[in-house]
Amino acid sequence: MIPRLHERTHTPNDVLTEALGRPVSPDEGLTEHTVVAHWPGLDYYTLDDEQKIWTSLQWAEHLEDPLMEYPFAASANGDRRAIFHLDVRLHPDDRELTGPEWAEAAHRLARAAGIEVPGEPNDCRWIAVQAQPGRLDLIANLIRLDGSWHTQPAEVLRRLSAESRRIEQDLRLMPVRSTPRPPALARPASTASAQLAAILSQLADEQTGPLATVRGLVEHTAHRIAHQPDAATAHCLELIARRLYGIQQDLDTTATHLNAPTRPRTAFPALPTITAAARRSP
Numbered sequence: 001m002i003p004r005l006h007e008r009t010h011t012p013n014d015v016l017t018e019a020l021g022r023p024v025s026p027d028e029g030l031t032e033h034t035v036v037a038h039w040p041g042l043d044y045y046t047l048d049d050e051q052k053i054w055t056s057l058q059w060a061e062h063l064e065d066p067l068m069e070y071p072f073a074a075s076a077n078g079d080r081r082a083i084f085h086l087d088v089r090l091h092p093d094d095r096e097l098t099g100p101e102w103a104e105a106a107h108r109l110a111r112a113a114g115i116e117v118p119g120e121p122n123d124c125r126w127i128a129v130q131a132q133p134g135r136l137d138l139i140a141n142l143i144r145l146d147g148s149w150h151t152q153p154a155e156v157l158r159r160l161s162a163e164s165r166r167i168e169q170d171l172r173l174m175p176v177r178s179t180p181r182p183p184a185l186a187r188p189a190s191t192a193s194a195q196l197a198a199i200l201s202q203l204a205d206e207q208t209g210p211l212a213t214v215r216g217l218v219e220h221t222a223h224r225i226a227h228q229p230d231a232a233t234a235h236c237l238e239l240i241a242r243r244l245y246g247i248q249q250d251l252d253t254t255a256t257h258l259n260a261p262t263r264p265r266t267a268f269p270a271l272p273t274i275t276a277a278a279r280r281s282p
Contacts, residue, residue: 001168003088003109003160008081012063012139015085016056019129019137024060029053030129036099036136037106037128039116041145063125066143073143076151082142084126084152086113088164090134091174102130105167106138112163114153115140122146158213197258204251211251215244 009015013024020034031053054062066073067082074080086109090097097105106128110116115124115138126140142150153159168175203209218241 001088001090001105001164001173003086003157003164005157005160006085006087008079008142009083009085010067010081012060012083012141015083015137015139016060016063016129019085019087019139020056020131024056026055026057028056030056030059033099034129034131035059035127036130037103037110039110039123039126039140041121041123042125059127063127063139063141066125066141066145066147070143070147073147073149075142075149082149084113084115084124084138084140084142086138086160088136088138092134094134094173097171099130101171102128102136105136105171108163108167109136109138109160110140112159113138113140113156115142115150122148124150157217161212193258197255200251200255200258204248204255209248211244211248215241215248218244 006015016024035054063083067080073082088105088109107116110126110128111118115126117123122145124140124142124144126138129137129139131137142152144150165175167173203211205212218237221237
């Protein structure tokens with residue numbers, strides 16, 4: 001499960017269009033099989049007799065409403081781009097998730113991103129769209145119900161990546177790291193080798209390692225410029241990210257070898273020494 005954080009926008013229409021894979025429409029109703037999760041306050045926000053199935057255009061308007069209601073709400077640096085967009089994609093070999101599983105993943109990612117805080121009455125509006133195979137889109141408005149601006153937590157991408165790894169484990173999905181971890185060693189490795197292996201493991205760690213952070217930033221940048229005219233740059237960045245992932249795997253493999261118990265060397269019998277007298281002809 002790979003999270004991709006998009007650049008924020010002013011309106012949700014294009015974001016919802018990308019999530020659906022088709023244009024936003026005033027005629028197409030989106031059922032719970034497509035909008036698999038949403039902010040908890042929506043159940044209290046709508047009336048009991050109100051229409052249960054909204055069109056994609058109505059969902060877009062719902063997400064855009066805070067921008068209309070609070071025209072002066074902005075971030076600390078005056079940025080009015082309030083539409084947050086995150087998409088996560090499963091491994092091609094992953095099984096199909098059920099609706100409740102997609103919903104669970106959506107709520108967990110929303111909490112990791114800070115847009116859903118349990119018990120918070122003035123939360124952000126958000127929805128989770130599952131309209132394309134193996135993909136989930138989380139769309140939110142960072143203007144809260146009380147008009148305040150939600151500032152995202154520091155290192156939000158790292159938090160999302162860490163939560164994605166936990167979701168993979170809990171739902172038994174294919175992990176990003178494909179190199180299997182070694183079983184417990186019967187014999188301890190030497191102190192020096194163990195220390196070096198620990199350093200390499202820290203570098204290669206998918207959740208907290210520096211290479212994973214750099215790779216995530218490179219992937220994020222590639223995704224942001226993918227729709228710009230210079231598509232070759234995005235492709236180049238994707239190749240760089242792939243090489244970084246290969247380096248992580250190589251470091252992990254090396255750490256495994258360093259942790260492996262050292263086999264005793266086989267002693268071979270010494271060859272007999274041929275003296276000068278023996279070399280002389282009779």
